[in-house]
Amino acid sequence: MNLDELLQGLFPSGHDVRVEGAIASGTGRLPGLEVAVLGAVGGAEVGVAEALRLAAGVLRVVRDHPGRPLLFPVDTRGQRMARREEMLGLNGALAHLAECVELARQRGHRTLGLVHGEAVSGGVLPLGFMADEVHAVPGARPAVMNLRAMARVTKIPLPRLEELSRASAVLTPGLESFVATGAIASVWQAPLDAALAAALARPGGPDRRMALGAARGGRTLAQRVAARVEEEGT
Amino acid sequence: MSAPPAPRRSYREAGARRRLLAVLDPGSFRELVGPAERVQSPHLAALDLPAAFDDGVAVGRGTLQGRPVLAASQEGAFLGGAVGEVHGAKLTGLLRLAAREQPAGVVLLLDSGGVRLQEANAGLLAVSEILRALLAARAAGVPVVGLIGGGWGCFGGMGIVGRCCDGLAMSEEGRLGLSGPEVIETTCGVEELDTRDRALVWRLYGGKHRIVLGEADLLVEDDLAAFRAAAASLLTRRRVLTLERLCQAQEALEGRLADFGSCADPVDLWAAAGVVAPAELPLLEPEPFLAAVARARRPVP
Amino acid sequence: MERLSYEVEVEGPAAPRAPPALVGVVASGNLEVLVEPGDAGRCRVEIATSARGFGEIWEAVVRDFAARHPVAGLRFSVNDAGATPAVVTLRLGQAVEEYLGATR
Numbered sequence: 128m129n130l131d132e133l134l135q136g137l138f139p140s141g142h143d144v145r146v147e148g149a150i151a152s153g154t155g156r157l158p159g160l161e162v163a164v165l166g167a168v169g170g171a172e173v174g175v176a177e178a179l180r181l182a183a184g185v186l187r188v189v190r191d192h193p194g195r196p197l198l199f200p201v202d203t204r205g206q207r208m209a210r211r212e213e214m215l216g217l218n219g220a221l222a223h224l225a226e227c228v229e230l231a232r233q234r235g236h237r238t239l240g241l242v243h244g245e246a247v248s249g250g251v252l253p254l255g256f257m258a259d260e261v262h263a264v265p266g267a268r269p270a271v272m273n274l275r276a277m278a279r280v281t282k283i284p285l286p287r288l289e290e291l292s293r294a295s296a297v298l299t300p301g302l303e304s305f306v307a308t309g310a311i312a313s314v315w316q317a318p319l320d321a322a323l324a325a326a327l328a329r330p331g332g333p334d335r336r337m338a339l340g341a342a343r344g345g346r347t348l349a350q351r352v353a354a355r356v357e358e359e360g361t
Numbered sequence: 362m363s364a365p366p367a368p369r370r371s372y373r374e375a376g377a378r379r380r381l382l383a384v385l386d387p388g389s390f391r392e393l394v395g396p397a398e399r400v401q402s403p404h405l406a407a408l409d410l411p412a413a414f415d416d417g418v419a420v421g422r423g424t425l426q427g428r429p430v431l432a433a434s435q436e437g438a439f440l441g442g443a444v445g446e447v448h449g450a451k452l453t454g455l456l457r458l459a460a461r462e463q464p465a466g467v468v469l470l471l472d473s474g475g476v477r478l479q480e481a482n483a484g485l486l487a488v489s490e491i492l493r494a495l496l497a498a499r500a501a502g503v504p505v506v507g508l509i510g511g512g513w514g515c516f517g518g519m520g521i522v523g524r525c526c527d528g529l530a531m532s533e534e535g536r537l538g539l540s541g542p543e544v545i546e547t548t549c550g551v552e553e554l555d556t557r558d559r560a561l562v563w564r565l566y567g568g569k570h571r572i573v574l575g576e577a578d579l580l581v582e583d584d585l586a587a588f589r590a591a592a593a594s595l596l597t598r599r600r601v602l603t604l605e606r607l608c609q610a611q612e613a614l615e616g617r618l619a620d621f622g623s624c625a626d627p628v629d630l631w632a633a634a635g636v637v638a639p640a641e642l643p644l645l646e647p648e649p650f651l652a653a654v655a656r657a658r659r660p661v662p
Numbered sequence: 663m664e665r666l667s668y669e670v671e672v673e674g675p676a677a678p679r680a681p682p683a684l685v686g687v688v689a690s691g692n693l694e695v696l697v698e699p700g701d702a703g704r705c706r707v708e709i710a711t712s713a714r715g716f717g718e719i720w721e722a723v724v725r726d727f728a729a730r731h732p733v734a735g736l737r738f739s740v741n742d743a744g745a746t747p748a749v750v751t752l753r754l755g756q757a758v759e760e761y762l763g764a765t766r
Binding site: 175176179182183186189190206208209210211212213214215216217218219220221222223225226227229230233234248249252253256257271272276277279280281283291295296297298299300304305308309310333334336337340346348349350351352353354355356357359360361 | 517661
């Protein structure tokens, strides 16, 4: 789904979201509620410049519109891989962005990630996946990396990897796997504005992704292991 | 007569548990979900890879100069310290425990290439959960300290986690970044980054550059006792998550991009930051290095 | 992966009880060994290894090791990433030392 279709579906009463240099930002209207929209879109790579623009956007909403919910549309092919980005401390810029989202949460803003295109690693960690809840629309393509690249890095032959990945939500790229592991809470169907309103009506609360992964059988250990560490430590 | 100075014991060469035992007060470490419980990764056997009894990370409690802390140490020698489902869940569980019981701090001995590709989706999700749990612990008032001096450094999603700590200590040999040199060379080609150019790799990712950038707070010798002292001193450092501080950080990071964005190499960046003899920096011992960069450093608020 | 298990009857006094000890690391050409209290009068060694088809060599290494060390009543668990017999012998020895060291 492209961004225009997505925004039309989410905000039938209108929005003023503009895309500049791969960053979407603006406000959407729901009945009686304004929603801040902010995200890297169009399959963009996220580098230092993009991360700082996104962080500035989050801080602006926190400063000027206390409590306004934040929606992060996600369509990014990941972090920009380049010597210059590393020299400028890309990991630090992304960490700053994650801190800004945490600040918004602490100050009572509801945050939602919504994957409508790609959602790869460093592009999605500090913003979309930092949200209280992460959802997707049909056709979203979340991944860590494609199987071909994975085969190259892990030195596992591609046919073997393809065979294994058919059986494992932990390994296979794609929406189904990310739903099964709990990364994506649900896939929204039309009408999208109703799905958005329903999500915003729920309280923020703690990170529930481990419980989801366990309940859906796509990631069965994480929940138990984290709980055991907490219990043994108590 | 005074005792002779203790001989240096390399942090980099030590394993994850030895590092942890040396950083915490002697005899104080109590491991949680230790190796005898055999909480291993179930995903590696299918790929014909041996698992580890602790999935490459030790977590537990101890004291640091008498103060109660929670601590974790990643084993870089096992699959590059990479974060899989179990490994990540141990770290997340520890950080959740921290938010609840409010120890004097959490000490993370980071040594990781990032997401474990052999269990990619669970690894990415685990890093995301660590990130949220770490920031929640900080928001609950618990300082989190990161130490980077292992053989793998701190890369990928863990490079983001590392920078989300209140304070970070690195050795010169410790490396911090997002995309590691091998990843960039494989993805973008040798023209973008030649991993055989070791000097370039250190200039880009090494502790000294991170100190100049303001990404690391303390530069320490590759010595277990030095890392212990650094961890103790960082425990008192807080970067509280307030709008005011994050706006200051935003300004500092935008300034960095504006001032250094056109630099081609870290040496140019050091010159632009005002280091007098930038080409000499890689050769300097920690003390003269810190003196040489004192005015050029740009700590992120 | 191959899983092997050996049990050797060992004479001599049982090793004292101590907290589990772990030595080594699972890295190419290396292994980790976990030692814990086990059943009286015997030494058990369980191995998970990425190198298939070396059962006879493992058995010889284990029997030789059990004959040379006070391992009655101990249980050893091994995760192996293709270590040579020399490295295996070294690590097993270190593991006993580490375990008994905690009892001294």
